[in-house]
Amino acid sequence: MSEGAGRSRVVDLALACxxxxAAAVTVFAVAMAAGADAPVATTALVGAAVLAGQLSVGWSNDWIDADRDAAVGRTDKPVGAGRLTVATVRTAALSAAVACVVLSLALGWRPGLVHLATVASAWAYNLRxxxxxxxxxxxxFSFGFLPLGIALALPGSPVAAWWAMAAGALLGIGAHGANVVxxxxxxxxxxxxxxxxxxxxTxxxxxxxLALVGATVLVVLAPPGPPRAAAAVALVAxxxxxxxATVLALGGGRHRLPFLFAIAVAAVDVVLLVRSDWVA
Incomplete structure (x- = not known):
């Protein structure tokens, strides 16, 4: 394999994940752990475990959907376009899944099992x-229980506030809709x-x-004490x-801006979470 071909394969593997x-969920998880004053080693391990899980989910999606993507001519999918083999992404997905198991359990059996349940849920989506x-x-399920997994990895194994988990679940529902439309x-x-x-x-x-706005309203209004001015600004944003995102989605087309806007809303909510007392 030439050097250029090797670089192309690495790029296609990155696109297939x-x-x-994957990057957004990993960054959000690291921000939540760091914002809750987790030790540096714990924060890094949370990031590694979440990234491995996200890689396994992304690669498994392109592996399982390879025939569908090829049938509809998805040139943005390296496997569907024939630039990567199914065997390559299957091996990558399974390798990442094994790494996710090891890294998740290294956080402790309780946070490890919760995180693995969120990853298994995402695999169940891909499979059936x-x-x-x-x-x-x-x-x-996956977005709702991710805050719990992160909280349990903190010293003393606290739990996530109910509203943080509910907001995560609503963000997940919103992400699903924005991704599928x-x-x-x-x-x-x-x-x-x-x-x-x-x-x-429609x-x-x-x-x-409604799900995305509901998540933000929860993060702004549910924490103890009066909402801060910054939270009101974040709600408006x-x-x-x-x-x-809704206007773009209703306008039709294949563009991914609605999904990227949904990720941006999640980023706003994570900032609010980090600034609040989301660990019960």
């Missing part, structure tokens, strides 16, 4: 649940029938907006991003 959500009316559930037609053509496909793009876009 779904880099934007994305084609059912319960397609939203793995997103809600651009692919509704391709998914239908290959037999995927998740909840968004059953209720349609209802999904509206539900996505999140609402603005959500409106923009």
């Amino acid at each position: 779904h880099p934007a959500p 649940l994305k084609s059912t009316a319960w397609s939203w559930a793995p997103y809600a 651009p692919d509704l037609q391709d998914d239908r053509a290959t037999g995927v029938r998740g909840l968004p496909h059953r209720v349609g793009g 209802a999904t876009s509206i539900g996505t907006a 999140a609402v603005g991003l959500t409106i923009a």
Whole structure:
């Protein structure tokens, strides 16, 4: 293999892991751990475990969906476009999953099991649940329980506040809707029938907006004490991003801006979480 071909393969592997959500979730987890005054070693281990889990989920998605992606001509998917083999991403996904198990359990058996449950939920989505009316559930579960896994890894093994977990679940539901809407037609053509496909793009876009705004309202209003001025500004920013994402989604097209805006809303909420007492 030439040097250029080797670099191209590395780039395609990076693209196949779904880099934007993988990086975002990892950064959010590290920020939450650091914001809760976790030791540096614990924060680094949280980041490594979450990254390994996200890599396994992203690669497994492109491995499992390889035939579907090829059938609809997804040139943005390295496996579907034929630039990577199914065997390559399958090996990468399984290797990352093994690393995730080791790194997660290194945090302790309780946070380790919680984190592994969130990753298993995401794998269940890729394997089967994305084609059912319960397609939203793995997103809600994985995002909702991630704060608990991080909290349990902290000294003294505290738990996450209920509102932090509820906000995470709502963010997950919003992320699901924003991620699926651009692919509704391709998914239908290959037999995927998740909840968004059953209720349609308009209802999904509206539900996505309500979930994202609901998550931000929880993070602003649920913590003890009066909301800070910065929280009100963040709420306005999140609402603005959500409106923009909804308008784009309702306008149709294959662009990923609604999903990126959903990640931006999640970033606003994580900043609010870090500045609040989200560990009970």
